[in-house]
Amino acid sequence: MAKQQRKEIGLAVIGCGTIGRIRAEFARAYPGVGWIGVCDIKSDLGHKLRDDVDADFFTNDYKELLNRPEVTATIIATDENFHFDPTMLAIEKGHDLFIEKPLATDARQSAKILEAIEANNIDAVVGYTQRFRRRFLAIKEKLTTGQIGDVHSVVTRAFMNRMVPIATVRRTQDRATLTPMVVSGTHSLDMSMWLMEGKVPKSVFAQSSDKVLSEWGTKDSTFGVFTMEDGTIWSMNISWALPEVWPGSVYGLEIGIVGTDGVIDIEDTHRDVVLASNHEQGGGYVPDGYNPPPRHVDFLTSYPPGDLHNGQLWGPMREETNSWFQRIYAGQETPHATAADGHRNLLMTMAMDVSAKRGVPVALPADPEELMRELTG
Structure with missing residues (x-):
């Protein structure tokens, strides 16, 4: 610009x-x-x-x-x-x-x-x-300057407390596309694609489970494997059905990036700063009218927008x-x-949902009409 x-x-x-x-x-x-x-x-x-x-x-x-x-x-x-x-x-x-x-x-x-x-x-x-967190900006710079060579293998894993999907889906009955990947996995997908900038996805094969959150009209977890046009493989998965007592306010993320000259291993689960207290801990997206069980352990700094100090929010948002x-x-x-x-992120997350529904790989880029016909039909 x-x-x-x-x-x-x-x-x-x-x-x-x-x-x-x-x-x-x-x-x-x-x-x-x-x-x-x-x-x-x-x-x-x-x-x-x-x-x-x-x-x-x-x-x-x-x-x-x-x-x-x-x-x-x-x-x-x-x-x-x-x-x-x-x-x-x-x-x-x-x-x-x-x-x-x-x-x-x-x-x-x-x-x-x-x-x-x-x-x-x-x-x-x-x-x-x-994208605005210091650690990811530092990682992006190392990748941009070729410090690990040509990336060929990536693994991404996201864990989330189930209060997020419950807060999301209870606001509407139009839930067909409010899935783990479309609503929340999109953040870890965007981060991974940003770090792999220049890689073009060719196909995805995914599977999902819904043993917990089916009563709320959504899935528990979605796991998928993307293949890029240059042969790079990327395993992407998210589970947003962890128990309400899970200490992370929202997101716990791990990414491993392997290149021809090196590797970057990212542990972003927030387990490095743990609070345990006799006092009940809040945080996260607790929907109105929903009373989760009390939790007394918290992974500090795990709320994605940032953290409060002196009445102000500080951090990436x-x-x-x-x-x-x-x-x-x-x-x-x-x-x-x-x-x-x-x-692009929306089409990729929806393609994962379609692949999980069909039980076969989906070619990318996916057609928006075909995605919606499959997911809402």
Whole structure:
């Protein structure tokens, strides 16, 4: 991205839940943001966020907000199933875009979003927060500079507490595409593909199990093996059905990357800082009305957005959000995932689900129409 003249940001935040709130709070503290409008269908959430960040405008109608002349940039932070309509309107208005993953939960809608972004030359990024953690930036640099040669074998494993899927699926009955890979495995998939940048997936074979979370309309685990066009093999798996007492707030990740000249072995399970206490520990995505059993052990720093200190959130989501403001305010290069990355990630995660359903490998890139026909038919 070329350097450009600094321009004051007029920001629209669509969705005032946990993530929308976090990013709006960062926006209020960023000097390049001159105007903030917020929107949510729940007035209580919206009014509270408006008051807390001293927003200039609140509405229940995203169209009303996105049509405001002050708005130059939009954050899409609604529930996963409701990204399409506000995103398309923001593209029509020419706004810079930050879209929480995924672009959409319908592969056909995701394709339409990407097509519109590219046709209108919109600068759009997707929320893959882990790219902004120091350890992964350091690893990316070593790979980019060829320190382990040509990568030929990769293993990725993600473990998650089951409160995340329960919190996700209980918000909607439209659950056909709210699977471990599409909703959460996409983060570890994006990280692995970013670290393997330049590798093009050719096919995937996957299998799933659903002994625990079938009552919630989703799977427990999905394991798959990708083959790349250059012969690189990559084993990718996620289980988001760990017991509620599992100490990790959200994500535990391990990645092994083997190249012709070396290896990088990543242990990102957060078991290096463990808290055990007589006091009950919270954290993670605990849905309203859901009462998990108490847990007294916690892996500190395992909440992906970051950690609270003195009433403020510190960590990768702060870096990611402020870097986006700097990107559109001053034209700074950033490591954000692009809309093309986001669409690719969705198709790959859905292809894993289709392969698991069929019991045979799926060729890549997959067709959005075929994916949706298979997953929702």
